[in-house]
Amino acid sequence: MKFRILILLTLVSLNISCANDPPLNVLLFTFDTTRADALGCYGNSKSHTPNLDRLAAEGVLFENCLSSAPLTMPAHSTILTGTNPNVHGVRDNGAFILAENQTTLAEILGGSGYATGAAIGAFVLDKRFGIAQGFDHFDCDLSQGYENFWGDRLQTKNQLFYNDRPAPQVNDAILPWLRQNKDRPWFAWIHYWDPHHPRTPPAPYNELFPTDPYQAEIAYADEALGMVIDELEKMGVKDRTIVIMVADHGEGLGEHNEETHSILCYNTTLHVPLMIWTPGCGSGLRVRERVGSVDIVPTVLDLLDLPQPGDVQGRSLVPLLFEDEDPGGAPPPYYAETISPRLSHNWGELRTWTDGPFKLIYGPRPELYNLDDDPHELHDLIEELPEQSQTMTTMLAQYITETSVEPSETSVTETDPEILQRLEALGYITTRDGMAETTRDTLRSDGTPPQDRVGDVNKVSAVKSFLAETQYLAAKEIAGELVGLDPSNPHYHIWLAWAEMGLGQLDVAASNVEMLPKLPSGETALVLEIVRRLAVQGEYERSLNLINRVIEVDRKPYALAMRGFLYKDLGDEVRHLQAFHEALQEDETYVPARLHIAVMLAEQGSFTEAAEQYEIAIRYDPLNPHSHFDYGKVLVELDRVDRAAPHFKRAVELLPEYWKAHIALIAVLNQMGQIDEADAAYNNLVEICSDDTVLQEAEKILMGF
Structure with missing residues (x-):
């Protein structure tokens, strides 16, 4: 089916290219976690969204647009396919991928001759989850948000939240691509994560909204959107670009006792903003009729006069875009779901x-609301209107029966343990068992009502925020409450131990971890830090027992190397060396283990073998100054002074305050008779070093003493 659609679109593109007017471009902005009522154009007088207001x-x-799910990946899959989660198969973040048999808007437009590009703001939309289908350019590199030019981390990213990057960096990733493709039709998708929890807005928005970081982050994203619109005007393509802004879902903000999202299905998290600009549309037109994010794909295709895939569930909103057109008829029903409570917490699910x-x-x-009379969903009518409730339950069951598809073999990321470990570390998945059964579509009423347990999730969000902000006393209090609510949840114990360790209660933290029957594979970083601190205190046996438990569930090379150091502390040289070789067996690119082996070989006088290890280490990590320095020393021992000099020089370039490397460079240059070069190296040292001891040693070497 997908192949036939793309072949048809290739033929259609031939007709498009013959038209006198160039095809319209398509620019899709998706704001994460943005409620409609948080924007100025939706009536919020306290917001600062001038660019969205202008759009x-x-x-x-559209005043009443509904999302299909209060979760990022399922909602975006709907936005890009025009189908609901029970059809496209993505039911939660991270645990599912968008299967290859799904047709995305990027694939359709790419098959019609469009260049297709995207830049996303968070790991949850990484290309490995299938959302990149059809994009020629898909930038999901989040490392720049936390590294400087040399690759050093500027901000510590722990395992509490998804990796992300701010909106301006998303722009930086897509704007060059837009400029390169301005002379051909293009489709661009730009995703801003900033309004998502946790919120750390930059200046001046943190000052504009000192007590409301949510509004501050939305204002920050609004500014980024404005920069892209301005760039379209500079490129001269704005007037022929369809611009769409939509949010994937909203945010609870405490209403219905939900601080964030994903657990409940009230309109606090399902009512999203939707704005569309296209040439000739009604300027300033406000549409009250209910629509959905599932309608975006058919609307774009209708505006471009392209055929609709047969499995699209949404409808075209084109009749609503022009004031002189009467759409006629009543709007269709809209479906939404959250299966996350079942997947993440073994509670019930909501549709x-x-x-x-x-x-x-x-x-x-179940709950029933009259949204005309009760838009905030405060008065449940389930008991007062049993017939209406039964009618709608029957319609919902019929919809699920008639439209749902069986889970694809590739819809669950069971083949990527790294992803599942990261999700477990974030606390989003408590079990992998029975995933396909859990997501099989039928109307279910079993399990704990998520409404009764949403407070647990609020506590999870709070404890993670407190840990990230190093407010360990507050984190310990809430983590303790979570352990009391669910003593069997290992993540709660790990977070409690994290807080205890932050408070200096290392023994208590270690005991908390040691009592767990099995360590969660995604939480090993904290346990390894406990291991390190116990070792510093000389508790080597206790450290070794803990690290052995870590390695049982997560054989990361870092853990294996740390075990090697523990064996050394315990005097077991055989297992000490074996552990570092095991680390390289897991990952031959793990440079610290290779460097340690090289050092050991050099200490044993095996300089040729040590040189081989240093060469490999430098190939994998050419920017490590210590590798170059140590390799240079080994080359000197091998009487290869001419080869040692460039490595000492490189160590100095990479780390100018590396005084030993300066002295070694002066020494080998002097030894080779390159007096002018040795003088220059000495003068360079004098300019940057104020340590008299270092300078005197360098001068003696230079003078031949």
Whole structure:
């Protein structure tokens, strides 16, 4: 089916290229975690969103747009395929991929001759999850957000949250591509993660909203959007570019006792902003009719006069974009779901059906609301209107039966343990067992009502934030409450131990971890830090027992190398060396283990073998000054002074305050009779070093003493 669609689109593109007017470009902005009522154009007088307000004033604003899921990856999969989660198969973040048999908007437009590019703001939309299908250019490199020019980390990223990057860096990743493709039709998707928890807005927005970081982050993303629109004007393509802004989902902000999102299905997290500008659309038009993010793909294809794939579930909103057109008829029902409570916590799941004024939330404890009379969903009508509830339950069950597809073999990321370890570390998945059974589509009412346990998730968000902010006393209190609520959850114990360690209670933290029957594979970083601190205190046996448990669930080379150091501390030289070789067996590019082996070989006088290890280490990590210095020393021992000099010089370039490397460089240059070069190296040292001891030693070497 997908292949036939793309062949058809290739033929259609031949007709497009013959048209007199160039095809319209398509620019899709997705804001993460952004409620409609958080924007100025939706009536929030406290917000600062001038660029979005301008887009609404010049284009069409949809007052009642619904997301298909309160989670990033499922909601974006709907935005890019025009299908609901029960059809595209992505039911939660990280644990699913968008299968190859799904057709994305990028694939459709790419098959019609468009260049396709995207830049995303967080790991949850990484290309490994299938969302990059159809994009020629897909930038998901998040490392620049935390590294300087030399690759050193500027901000410590722990295992509490998804890796991300700020909106301006997303722009930096996509704007060069836009400029390169300005003379051909293109489709660009730009994703801003900034409003998502945790929120650390930069100046001046943290000062503009000192007590509301959510509004500050939205304002920050708004500024980034404005920069892209300005760039379109400079490129001269704005007037022929369809611009769409939509949020993937909203945020609870404490309403219905949900601080963040993913657990409940109220409109706090499902009502999202949607704005569209296209040539000739109604300027400043506001559409009250209910629509959905599932409608974006068919709308774009309709605007471009391209055929619709047969499995698209949304409808075209083109009749609503122009004031002189009457769409006629009632809007269709809209479906949404969150399966995450079952996957992440073994609670019940929720599915919604919104039709006319009524909204049904089906799950272990169903709820019914009249949104016309009760837009904030405060008065449950499930007991007062049993017939209406039954009618909508029947319609929802029929929809699921008629449209749902069986889980694809590639819909669950069971083949990528790295992803699942990261998700477990974040606390998003408690078990992998029965994943396919858990997501099989049928109307289910079993399990704990998520409404009753959403407070647990609030506590999880709070404890992770406190840990990230090093507020360990507050983190310990909340983590202790979580352990009391669910003593069997290993993540709660790990977070409690984290807080205890931060408070200097190392023995208590270690005991908390030691009592766990099995360590969660995604939480090993904290346990290894406990191991390190115990070793510093001389508790080598206790450290060794803990690290052996770590390696049982996660054979990372770092852990294996750390075990090697523990064996050395215990005087076991055989296992000491064996551990470092095991680390290289797991990952031959793990440079610290290779360097340690090289040092050991050099200490034993095996300089040729040591040189081989240094050569490999430098090939994998050419920017390590210590590798170059130590390799240079080995080359001197091998009487290869001419080869040693460039490595000493490189060590100095990489680390100018590396005084030993300066002295070694002066010595070998002097030994080779390169007096002018040795003088220059000495003068360079004098300019940057104020340590008289170092300078006197260098002068003696230079003078031949």
